[in-house]
Amino acid sequence: MEALKVGRSIAFLRKRYRMTQRALADCLHISDKAVSKWERGLAIPDVSLLGKLSVLLDTDIESILEGNIASFDVRWDGVLEMNYPQGISASTLLYDKPAVYLQLSYFMLAGITDISVLGKDSDVEWVKAQLADGGSLGISLRYGEERESDEHIAGTMRIRELSFLYGKDLTKSFRRILYGVPQSYTLENYQGAALGIQFDRAQPIHKRTTLKLERGILAFPIASHQELHTASSLIHLIQESMNEHIGSLSEIAYHRGLIRDSK
Incomplete structure (x- = not known):
């Protein structure tokens, strides 16, 4: 050392x-x-x-x-593709936060602040009305298009579906992927269920490797209203018993030093 x-x-x-x-x-x-x-x-x-x-x-x-x-000195882009199950949209509440906030929080926990937001016009317009260009959170949001390829970008974290992820080591797990062995991954929970999250390296890689999250991270896809209810109940339980605020973008931004005030 x-x-x-x-x-x-x-x-x-x-x-x-x-x-x-x-x-x-x-x-x-x-x-x-x-x-x-x-x-x-x-x-x-x-x-x-x-x-x-x-x-x-x-x-x-x-x-x-x-x-x-x-x-540490590598840059990743984020791409959010808002593909929601029938009856669920960007504004659908997961307990007390819109579904899209949960997804955006994953980028921010990974340290990714340049994010393209894609999806149905109604979802895109709703997010734009709520967050504008993301400046109030210290991030950069662009709508309807992905950033052009850049030789300084190491890769792209892409969220294609709605999933619930929670765990004390979630940020560290993301960081190990971003800064670890050059490889593209498709993320799964410990039981092998796909979470709709991909990490694609910028250099040509012919296929992605499946990567399972650790046992200590609770993760599952939200593909139905029943799973939406389960996720909402878990968020309520965590927030009440552990005094944590799941999906609070302003709080994450504050603790990451992106903004000076979390209110």
Whole structure:
């Protein structure tokens, strides 16, 4: 483990989420001088801080310790194809949030902020009326078309269907895909049910590999009103018992440093 490489990774990720050294230090209940020493390679974080540090920086402990900042400095696009089951639309509520907010939250949890929104005119117009260009959330939304290919884009995360995903390690799972072995994937839950989420690398890859999410992540497709009701009930349970706000785009944007105020 090289202290300088670890420090550079911490600095890169901190700046990526627009956090000052003091803000990061306050979250960890340490001094900003300690963070400064890490980033200059004069010290490394105490083992007791690594777990919380990885959460704050939206990565995993191994990535911090390996200090491979090159893997973080890649850009992915997002494409949302709003293909909903009959009787369900972008505005259909999943407990207290529109269905499309749940889908957009997956991009934001993965750290993807440039998103193309495609689908029926009524769905596209509804999202546009609610979120405009996404600027209020620190993201960029474009409607009706995908971004042109760009040599600086590593790949595209594509959400083609409505699914429910929840788990403490969901962000880390997404990040391992984005920054891991160059491969295209189709995502499934642990039982093998397709979730309508693809990760396509920019370079030519002849086929996608099926990737199952870990056991600790609850995930299932929402293809009927019964599954919609199940997802709504789970969101209600999680929010009431764990004080978490599923699908809250402003809260995610705030914690990712995309905006200064979550209200």
